[in-house]
Structures are given as C-alpha cells and as structure tokens.
Amino acid sequence: MSEKIKAETRTEFGKGAARRIRRENKVPAVVYGHGNDPIHVTLPGHETMMALKHGGANALLELDIEGKTQLALTKQVQIDPIKRLLEHVDFVAVIKGEKVTVDVPVQLVGEAARETLVVTENATIQLEAEATHIPEYIEVDIEGAEAGTQIHASDLKLPSGSTLLLDPEALVVNVTAQQSAEALEAELEEAEAEAGIEREESDKDVDEVGAESSEGSSSEE
Structure with a gap:
C-alpha cells in the first residue's frame, strides 16, 4: 500500500537551500526515472518519516505534486546520524502494475x-x-x-x-x-601457533606459576 504525501516543487538547490528547508521541518527530495528530468520536491518532515517507517526499506509513496499524482519508490534515504532526522530522500518514479x-x-x-x-x-x-x-x-x-x-x-x-x-x-x-568457550580458545591458540604468535603471560598465569614455586620451596625445607 502506498501512502499519500503532498509535495511541493522546489527551484532552490545546494546546501544552503537544504538547510533552510530542514529548518522548516521539511525534507528535500528528488524523483528520478522513466526518461523524464528529475523532479526536485520538498516533503513534510514528520509525515514522510512516518511513511518511510511504515513502508520499510522499499516504501512506496503516492506524491501529490501540484495536483498530479506520482508513485515513488524509495531508493536512498539520508538520515542525520546524531539528530536521527531525515536529511534527503531519493525516489524512483514507478507506474502501477510495473515490475521493479x-x-x-x-x-x-x-x-x-x-x-x-x-x-x-x-x-x-x-x-x-x-x-x-x-x-x-x-x-x-x-x-x-x-x-x-x-x-x-x-x-x-x-x-x-x-x-x-x-x-x-x-x-x-x-x-x-554453538562452540564452547574452551573450544574457541583452543582454536585461537592453534591459529596463533600456526602464525608464529607467542602469547604474553597474563598476570593470572604469572601468579599461578609463582604460587607453585613457593609451594615447592616450602616442601623442600
């Protein structure tokens, strides 16, 4: 099912124009396909975000562009990594019944x-x-x-x-x-040995060796 979104055509491009659009809680987008020139549009931010969440990775939107309806398949979504807000969306124009x-x-x-x-x-x-x-x-x-x-x-x-x-x-x-921890450790040691990697003794190993040496000295006395 496609979700209907009202889109506005835009004539301003570049980073400055995109920032102004986002400040108005809107999203810049482009619709490609079917041999036509790309259509640059502005979409309502919240509505578009919810439509993409509902539709998943291949969300299909029904864009109302100046009174004309255009089915648009989501192809690429850019999201701000910190604010988690939409930054830009690329769509491919499709026709009902068309195979994609x-x-x-x-x-x-x-x-x-x-x-x-x-x-x-x-x-x-x-x-x-x-x-x-x-x-x-x-x-x-x-x-x-x-x-x-x-x-x-x-x-x-x-x-x-x-x-x-x-x-x-x-x-x-x-x-x-599922491998046990012992089996994984044994595989790792074998791989390291084949690669000629020598492990440094851990503090625990050193303590154990020291304890054994102390026990041996006590028994000899």
Whole structure:
C-alpha cells in the first residue's frame, strides 16, 4: 500500500537551500526515472518519516505534486546520524502494475534449538515484484531448527507475484552447533601457533606459576 504525501516543487538547490528547508521541518527530495528530468520536491518532515517507517526499506509513496499524482519508490534515504532526522530522500518514479527489482530484508521467526548458532548469510533477498505489491520483508521460520540446518534461497516462501532473482542455491540462513568457550580458545591458540604468535603471560598465569614455586620451596625445607 502506498501512502499519500503532498509535495511541493522546489527551484532552490545546494546546501544552503537544504538547510533552510530542514529548518522548516521539511525534507528535500528528488524523483528520478522513466526518461523524464528529475523532479526536485520538498516533503513534510514528520509525515514522510512516518511513511518511510511504515513502508520499510522499499516504501512506496503516492506524491501529490501540484495536483498530479506520482508513485515513488524509495531508493536512498539520508538520515542525520546524531539528530536521527531525515536529511534527503531519493525516489524512483514507478507506474502501477510495473515490475521493479528490489532488495527485501530477511526476518527470522522463532527460535532455533538450544546450543545452536544462527547465522544470516544473506540479510536481503533480491526480488522482482509489482511496484504496488513489494513485500516489506521475507519471513524465514527457524523454530526448533537443529544444528546443520541450512535454508537456501529456493526454500523461501515468496509472496504471490514475486520472482526470486537471487541464485536459488544461495545460502540464506545457516544453523551450526554453538562452540564452547574452551573450544574457541583452543582454536585461537592453534591459529596463533600456526602464525608464529607467542602469547604474553597474563598476570593470572604469572601468579599461578609463582604460587607453585613457593609451594615447592616450602616442601623442600
């Protein structure tokens, strides 16, 4: 579902103009696509932020630009790293019924078996879908999955009308046995030994050696 946003065309560009727009709690944006010149617009900040949150990574907005409606697919969003406010949005113009290529996030559902480690090998799945029917995410059920379970792209349940573009054999989720701390330490020591790295003795090791030496001296006396 697309969300309707009223947009204003703009003729001022550059950092200074962008700052003035943001001070008014608005967001500068550009709509590209379909062989037309880019359309530079200004959007209401709060409404746009909420629409992007609702729509996810591939939010579809219905922009009202001077009385004309334009479907716009979100392609790039710039957010202030400190204030967490929208700074700029790039859109691609689309037409209802048009097929588009998108990267859709993977969402894990459920919990794997105990003492397992779940690794997401592909966090997004490339699909072809209708612009107005892009899934927000692809669910992957890992409930009770045992070590050794592997879920490939071909195993995913895609929404009707979506076509997988990722290699069907691509590994999406890998469930392995969880290693103990001792096993990890042993692997690290082996890797360091192969690389010729010598560990410095920790204070704990030095204290233990010192304690053993003291015990030995006492027994000899």
